[in-house]
Amino acid sequence: MIKIVVLLFLVLATCYGFNLDKITQQSDGCNFFPNDTRDSAHSFDIGGKGAQITLVSAEFMDLSGKKIYPIQLAKPFVVKIVALNTGPKITSPLLYINLLDYRNNWLMNTCMWTLEQQFSVQNLDACAGFVNCPINQGQQFTLEYKFNFSKKLDALSIDIGSANSIEFFLHNDARQNAMMIENQVKFVYNP
Numbered sequence: 275m276i277k278i279v280v281l282l283f284l285v286l287a288t289c290y291g292f293n294l295d296k297i298t299q300q301s302d303g304c305n306f307f308p309n310d311t312r313d314s315a316h317s318f319d320i321g322g323k324g325a326q327i328t329l330v331s332a333e334f335m336d337l338s339g340k341k342i343y344p345i346q347l348a349k350p351f352v353v354k355i356v357a358l359n360t361g362p363k364i365t366s367p368l369l370y371i372n373l374l375d376y377r378n379n380w381l382m383n384t385c386m387w388t389l390e391q392q393f394s395v396q397n398l399d400a401c402a403g404f405v406n407c408p409i410n411q412g413q414q415f416t417l418e419y420k421f422n423f424s425k426k427l428d429a430l431s432i433d434i435g436s437a438n439s440i441e442f443f444l445h446n447d448a449r450q451n452a453m454m455i456e457n458q459v460k461f462v463y464n465p
Contacts, residue, residue, distance in 0.1 A: 305374060306385070306436035309458055315343060316458040317355075326361030326446060327453035332413060334459065337420075344460040347432065350422040353440060357415060357453060364409040364452060370443040371395035371419065375433040376458075387439060392429045400444060417442070427463075434461055 309316035313330060317332035319325055336342050345351055373390035379412045401407035405417045419442070423430060438461050444453035 307460065308376060308437055311437040311458045311460050315460075318456060319454065320441070320456045321451060321454035325359045325452070325454065326364075327359050327444060328408075328457050329453075330356040330358055330368065332356075332455065332457055334457075344462045346464065347423050347427060347430075347434075347461045348463055349424065350420060352418055352420050353442075354444060355417045355418065355455060357455070358416065359409045359411060359413050359452075361452065362409060363411055364444075364446045365407060365450070366447055367400040367405065367407070367409065368445040368449070369395065369398040369400040369404055369417075369419075370445070371398075371441075372441040372443075373430075373432065374439040374441065375431075376439070377433055378431070378439040390430060390432055392426070392431060393423075405444075417444070432461055434463060 275359045315332065315334055317329060319329045321327075334342055334345055335352045335354060337350055337352065339352075342351060371394070373393045374387040375390060376385060377388045378385050378409045379388070397406070398415070404419060405415055409415050421440075438459050440459060442453065442457070443451055446452035
């Protein structure tokens with residue numbers, strides 16, 4: 275029976291052109307650290323032209339305020355984003371945060387960003403300690419968020435061998451994406 279299943283898999287893989295090397299050697303043909311994230315963080319707007327809030331800077335720090343890179347998952351860290359509101363005043367922003375891994379999808383034979391299912395922040399009142407509200411038009415503001423995965427490491431499926439991403443979304447009063455910022459980073463367990 276096992277021989278039949280293996281034979282069937284090999285026939286299907288051949289017929290559909292799956293690259294079997296990708297199954298066992300995920301790093302082949304894939305840059306696992308896009309945008310030089312092996313050596314430094316890469317932060318940018320993903321909201322495109324016309325986004326209400328634009329990125330000025332992003333920093334990754336330990337709890338004492340010292341800049342860090344790569345980011346050690348076993349220790350708490352802070353992401354500090356400085357941004358500019360070019361649109362109307364925002365009085366009650368909501369914060370959303372996603373974690374992603376840059377992984378090889380062998381079925382599609384390509385590398386892609388994959389959502390970390392065990393971590394998600396949704397509908398968080400951004401005025402409750404993350405930004406000073408309201409955020410006026412033309413105002414530069416700071417958003418700080420503290421991450422602490424030290425007690426959740428076993429539950430997370432973050433791939434340390436590839437680039438990771440922390441996405442921040444801030445919704446305006448109309449509940450539309452006003453800010454969409456991606457931070458491509460490298461996580462490690464030990465510095």
